[in-house]
Amino acid sequence: MKTALSQFIRGGFAALLLAFIVTTMPAGAQQPSSVNPTAQSVKEDQLLRALKPGDQLTGRISIPDPKAASLIQPGRDWRSFNQETLPKLGTYAVLGMLLLLALFYMLRGKIRIDAGPSGQKILRFNSVERFAHWTTATSFIILAITGANITFGKTLLTPIMGPEAFAAWAQYAKYIHNYVGFAFMVGVLLVFLVWVKDNMPAMADLKWFAAGGGLLSKGHHPPAKRFNGGQKIVFWSVVIGGFLLSLSGWYLVFPYNTTLADVQWQATIHGVAAFVLIALMLAHAYIGSIGMEGAFDAMGSGEVDLNWAKEHHGLWVEEEMKKGTAHMHPAE
Ligand code: HEM
Incomplete structure (x- = not known):
């Protein structure tokens, strides 16, 4: 019972600390100012807005069909x-x-x-x-x-x-x-x-x-x-x-x-x-x-x-x- 309570308190404290860090961080640090397609945190929506018409986004694949490497097609x-x-x-x-x-x-x-x-x-x-x-x-x-x-x-x-x-x-x-x-x-x-x-x-x-x-x-x-x-x-x-x-x-x-x-x-x-x-x-x-x-x-x-x-x-x-x-x- 005591252990569960202390775990709960520790968890709550960690969440509060995280919320504090995120809200006090400068805005530029939370969102990338320019879209970097290889960054893990890039969202699909951001990519779509940043891509110009006709742009294509491709990755690397190991199967023979090169078309399968296309993540976002021009079109x-x-x-x-x-x-x-x-x-x-x-x-x-x-x-x-x-x-x-x-x-x-x-x-x-x-x-x-x-x-x-x-x-x-x-x-x-x-x-x-x-x-x-x-x-x-x-x-x-x-x-x-x-x-x-x-x-x-x-x-x-x-x-x-x-x-x-x-x-x-x-x-x-x-x-x-x-x-x-x-x-x-x-x-x-x-x-x-x-x-x-x-x-x-x-x-x-x-x-x-x-x-x-x-x-x-x-x-x-x-x-x-x-x-x-x-x-x-x-x-x-x-x-x-x-x-x-x-x-x-x-x-x-x-x-x-x-x-x-x-x-x-x-x-x-x-x-x-x-x-x-x-x-x-x-x-x-x-x-x-x-x-x-x-x-x-x-x-x-x-x-x-x-x-x-x-x-x-x-x-x-x-x-x-x-x-x-x-x-x-x-x-x-
Ligand atoms: C139900 C639909 C159609 C009717 C009732 C029709 C009727 C005719 C008739 C009566 C002529 C001869 C005109 C003359 O004696 O000088 C003719 C000619 C011709 N038709 Fe059609 N036709 C039809 C659809 C089409 C379609 C869909 C094509 C092609 C995609 C086509 C291509 C031609 C061509 C190339 C000629 C010769 C040039 C000309 O007379 O304008 N016809 N057609």
Whole structure:
């Protein structure tokens, strides 16, 4: 009993002495004035505040993977880009484009065949061209949905589906995204091969742009060959954007022999290129379907109405007629 009491008194005295020393010490002696990462008392919070964006803190390790030595990775800039800037950019690009299309539809309505259907059909795209188009288009749509899920899914879907269901869907979506990427690469390559010769810039394109593509006024169609200026923009955006997306996507799926900063750059390129192309493709899909009478047939059956072809691609029809390569027949 006596021993316990004396231990208690001694313990209390030691605690009091320690408290006295700490409170009477100068402030600078309690906290290091500059952060020394090797000092044992450095707190994580202090380190985070002292590290500049892009800094990296590494230690020494004895296993072969050098990335494991990284205690604090560079990447807070990237994290804020990925979690704030990219979702904002994606929202503005997609909603902005949908708004523009809705406005365009209200002002211009569906673009009709001015002369009305002719009752004659002309072959516009053969089966190889349509295969190239739909391989690219369907894979792109799947990639856009599963990719947007990475940027927006957690915020938009978790409240509806709940965390478990979202986690399961997100995992499937990621697998689908990684595999369908290969079909997209094949599609873009095919699109490039089948149409590059018809998409070289020409003087006629400048005239087409100067006339606003004839999209804003009825009855006026600037002459165009197989593809007009606007379609050439779509073509080169798909080729260049598709190439950037494929290369950066490959890097992200196979990140071997690379640094973390490289991976962050590739993810940035991937995200920006994806949303820019999605916005452009919304406009393309609109004009190729509900926005213009007779346009979808070109990628549906491959045959378009002759009057449609004359109005939108007059120079191309003339060329085909002259060469004798125009495949025409009466509409059923
Ligand atoms: C449901 C969505 C889509 C529809 C309805 C659609 C429709 C069409 C149509 C009708 C054409 C032929 C236009 C003509 O006769 O001159 C066309 C061309 C083309 N499409 Fe699509 N498309 C869609 C999605 C896509 C996507 C997602 C891509 C690529 C990622 C794409 C790439 C192209 C390219 C490169 C051309 C040739 C250039 C041009 O005409 O603009 N399409 N599309």
